[in-house]
Amino acid sequence: MIHYLALVLMGPVFVVQGFYVRKVTPKLEEATGERSGRCGQGKLLRLLLIGDSAAAGVGASNQSKALSGNLVSALSGKFQLEWQLLAKSGYTTKDTYDMLRHQPKEQYDVVIISLGVNDVIKTFTTKDWLKHQIALVVFIREHFSCRQIVLTKIPPMERFPALPPPLRWYLGRKARDFNQHLSLWTATQDDCELLDINHRLRPEQMAVDGFHPGPGIYQFWGQSIAQVIKTRWHSGD
Structure with a gap:
């Protein structure tokens, strides 16, 4: 892969740029607000949202404007929801897997996963990352007895305003x-289900740190996941 060759040739440059980005990029907090709840009307649907800072709502002031709030809002008119958010800034796929191993066994109908950016930043190879993703999905099936798992493609990091070239390209x-x-x-x-919303992401819609989603992205993302869920559950699957 060309990016592996780039790492060998330009590794020291990427390290220096990485330190610079961490130093100058504003550190935003996770969104405040409820991380679990019951609401809506209709057929009971139990949701679990897991992942990293995007799942935790960094870039939004409150969970109501983050991914969880937009997702719940888009589904509550069709379903009676029981939902929970388990997410933390900086989490990789392996971190999330290790965290979930300490959660009690519960039954969820749908599990939504937001992971990948931190895995890209770390030194994981593609093979290792995919192995971690598969292990996480297998564990989720066994531990939470879910019938649908919704993942989202990693966003186009070459468009992140916070990242300078050539690190952005890499x-x-x-x-x-x-x-x-x-x-x-x-x-x-x-x-x-693997959701791809990258065609709708614009740098000007991102949070002030140039690294996380802004409220507009969260709204579109939440509505897109909700549509994927409605399609499966309204089809009688």
């Missing part, structure tokens, strides 16, 4: 490689 290429391999695997899994 992380973007790596993210695309991760997405390609995840797409091939999820296509073989009947209970998995």
Whole structure:
């Protein structure tokens, strides 16, 4: 893969740029507000949302304007929802897997996963990352007895305003490689849906740190996940 060659040739440059980005990028807090609840009317649907800072709502002031709030709002008119959010800034796929292992066994109908950006930033290879993703999905099936797992492609990191070139280019290429391999695997899994909203992401819609989604992205993302869920559950699947 070309991004592996770039890492060998330009590794020291990427390290220096990474330190610079961490130093100058504003550190935003996770969104405040409820991380679980019951609402809506209709057929009972139990949701679990897991993942990283995007799942935790960094870039939004409150969970009502973050991914969880927009998702719940888009579904509550059709379903009686019982939902929970388990997410933390900086989490990789492996971090999330380790966290979930300490959660009690519960039954959820749908599990939504927001992960990947931190895996790209770390030194994980594509093979290792895919192995972590598969292990997480297998665990979720067994531990939460869910019938639908919704994942989202890693965003186009080459468009992140916070990242300078050539680091921006490198992380973007790596993210695309991760997405390609995840797409091939999820296509073989009947209970998995891989959502791609990258065509709708614009740098000006991102949070002030130039790294996280802004409220407009969260709204579109939440509505897109809700549509995927409605399609499966209204089809009688």
